[in-house]
Amino acid sequence: MDIKVRVWRQENSSDKGRMETYDVKDISPDASFLEMLDVLNEKLILDGDDPIAFDHDCREGICGACSMVIDGVAHGPEKATTACQLHMRHFKDGDKIDVEPWRAAAFPVIKDLVVNRGNLDKIIAAGGYITAPTGAAPEAHATPVPKKDADLAFEAATCIGCGACVAACPNGSAMLFTAAKVAHLGLMPQGQPERDTRVIDMLQAQDDAGFGGCTNMGECSQVCPKGIPLTLIGRLNSDYRKAVRKQL
């Protein structure tokens, strides 16, 4: 299939940047979106042009690196799918596709589609861990966990920290990411000692990093490649309220 892509090109963080249009010919419908960009980059390199910089690592939907907004939707039009797992068969021959980086003050563009998502790490560093020494993998029956909690914690733990929630949020908030991390540790017995400080510190880190405030728009959950549910934000709010009250 033949398509046109309009891609954000930005030399470095101080460059103003602009959208540029490229023709991509003879792309297999079975190619992934990133493979399509690879083919385009090979051509750019052969022509002596600068290839398009984009982040990627696993290409199997588990690392969260492949951050790009495709036709205005973080990770593209397929539900619960990362950009690397999106295939060209979901587009039509002759389509014109817009590709942009995550847009957030907290995610400055490094080059083209590559942004610095280090601010998500700052949120994690503020409390997204447990301090109990864990040693080797413990005997699974040593610490009983109710099945309901284990399931929900597992669902929350599937967050790959991609930042699509921030990219999609009209407020530029990282609430879904933070809520997923707070829930996945807060549901486990091992996560209890720091449960209160965790939610307070992680939210503070989120605000300090320049993310916006959550107003329950629900865009995040719509684009999340792991389908992290919005209800976890309610859980975070509840944890936060209890933690603040205990501090009084």
Added chain:
Amino acid sequence: MAVTGLLLVAFLYVHMIGNLKIFFGAETFDHYAHWLRSIGTPLLPEAWYLYIQRTVLTVAVVGHIVAATILARRARLARPVKYAHRPKVQGSYAARTMRWGGVIVLLFVIYHILDLTTLTLNPNGVHGEVYRNVAEDFAPGRWYVTLFYTLSIVAVGFHLRHGLWSAVRTFGLQSPRGEVYARATALVLSVVLVVGYLSVPFAVLVGLVD
């Protein structure tokens, strides 16, 4: 946002129920308005309760707007470069229109107070003649006033549909089932409120109240 918003919603419901007393006739309605001024007496001097309520409401409205402004400002700062291609936000119409909808509601409240509290803009404008003030306000010849009230109240309805649900989430609602109930309840409460409020101007329009 949630605490001040819910205070305002509580007021909206009480106010709506009070308004419906207009269907019991001029005497009942004027008497109700008079009673509002005497709540709390003789413990409190005449009309003190009313001023206490007005103070609480003003604080709630100001707090609500300050919080909304902070959120809007943070949102603007959090995305300095806009997307070139941005389809409509997938969230509900109500969620997308919270900010401008709120501003419309504020303008309405200002007009409404000048109209039926201070009576500055009211065609009858006699203190104590509450029934006549309302009836002449929505007379068919003043259809544009009725239209403005209608649009504003529908705007309140949309604001609450998202606002009520969002407030429950803010207070920590987290079960998927509770979510379904909360959304349904927010919708029903908003529709009841809109219908309750609109019944008054439309009753005047069709001559049920005159």
